[in-house]
Amino acid sequence: MHVLLVEDDMLVASGICAGLRLHGLTVDHASTAAKAQAAIEVSSFDTCVLDLGLPDTDGMTLLVRWRAQGRSLPVLVLTARDAVEHRVLGLKAGADDYLLKPFDLDELVARLHALQRRAAGRSVDCIEHGELSLVASTGEVRLRGEPVTLARRELALLRALLQHPRQILSGDQLRDRVYGLDQDVESNAVNVHVYHLRRKLGADIVETVRGLGYRMGEVPR
């Protein structure tokens, strides 16, 4: 899952980034509303964790602007203000969920998965594709009932593809989902992970669409 973290406090942000990465999520961090706006325009994210107290624009304003721009990105609002009116305002402004600081990292991750699941229109945590199944929150992958061990990047790649099984995702899109925006990665990095996925789950699991990118393929019988 590709998460955009908008948080101005560097100490908190570094903790959330590290925690989410340890849970196998891809995180991009924006410290201001302007950076968040720039990030959301160049890449696609699955969920956003938004702190309300931003130095340039209030998080609430940013959220309202996104909703006005027609962005349906699931947003989890993170705030240290616990007054009920703050919560109500946040939800009214278009937030999908709300978490009060200090929070539990596991809870944050679980809520992000739930947000993504709801956004994808699924009511259960498990994504099934033929005989392949992925438990979104734990990252547990099974092929024909047998558990398969995937590396972190491979899992992120599989998640991205499974999230939109009919959609063709370009190499750049996949790279964002797997590595995030900041990291400089080799241009063939995605190819390498696709290769590993095919080796572990069967050659047809990822379909190459020449000149456009990749999409989910058939699960071999």
Next chain:
Amino acid sequence: MSLRLRLLAIIGVCLVMLWSAVAAWMLLDLRNEMRAAMDDRLAASARMVAGLIGQLPAADSSGPERRAAALDVVARDGLACEVSLMRGEATLQTVARTAGSPKLAGAAPGYGIREFGGKPWRTYVLQQDGLRVVTADRMDIRDKLLRDVALSAGIPFVVALMGSLPLLWFGIGRGLRPIERVRAALSKRRPDDEAPLPDVDAPPELKPLVVTVQHLLERVRETIARERRFTDDAAHELRTPLTAIKTHLQVARLASTKPGAGLVVDEALANADAGVLRFQHTLDQLLLLARLDGRVDAAPNEATDAESAARQAIDDACDTRGPTFDLVLEANDFPISVPVPKTLLVLALRNLLDNAMQHSPEGRRASMQVRRVGGERVIFRVLDDGPGLSEADCALATRRFWRRPGATSGSGLGLSIVSAIAQGFDGELRLRNRDAGGFEATLTFPAIAVGVRP
């Protein structure tokens, strides 16, 4: 005592006193007028009788037959008349007198008061053409007449006065009704009611009270809002480092279960430590502010040497940030003291210096000037070459938890603390951009002159 009863008592007593004085005056006047009128009547009667007798055919008044036929005038009770013949100054013979009237012979000419038969009489004696006419009436009957007149005029007056009291009671009640309306409007409010007081239809006399109450409520509301914002801000400021600590600890725990993540664990623990430091710093500042809020009244009478406090603040600042400070002391009239405990003065100056160092460009020196103004105040000026603050931000800068836009470090309490110290010790904090660029924070305290330095 209720306002209504009070008003009634005051107005009632005033009315009774006023009208009693008027009544006494009228009564006195009436008595004099009546006395004069009756005296006139007495004299007129005497002259009338004398005139009438003068018109009678001349008679030998000395004849005994005349004496036998002495004129008896039937008189009403209390009025008497007596006619006598005179020769020279001596009375010869009484020729006529009203029946049952007392002997009036001894009365002197003109008006007089004589006692006959145990009762005082008013007499008038007229002597003309050898006749002596005496008229008299009884004083007690005069007084009774006067009493009757006074009574018939006084009873309606007293009745009206008594009747005016219930009317006053009713009228005052009506007049005080707006107060009751204001009271009702106030009693409906809860202490945290944020709506302004509804417009009460109040007469002009009550308007100032209503306006004052409205202003008071407004101030109370602002205070509550400020306290609420402060609590909210404090929660936010404490929760943020707490979140950092908790998150990094969870990261450390999570990473420690994964092989080869030792670096992540170390980094997370270091970050958690940083969070604890920040938490502690914010908490210390908050507690300090709370103590400053509470201690203002009980400030001890402690004097601190301005120069040594400035030096210590600079030493402290240089210890943590390196020697980047000039201390400029305009020293012509030092030493001088300010009535602020040293720890607090140093702390205030230190906070200003920290801000100046933080915002001064790399390699530029910030400076502090200490100077005495007009022999009464000491000014500490902290100058830097930083970007300064906008006008609006200058006004906001002393607000608790305010940070300059874009700033992520600091507790946002430094200037609040300086401001609280200034307020607590009759000082003043001013922030402004310098004309030549850079920023200037001015802290002024009253001066206590100290003897010349040895």
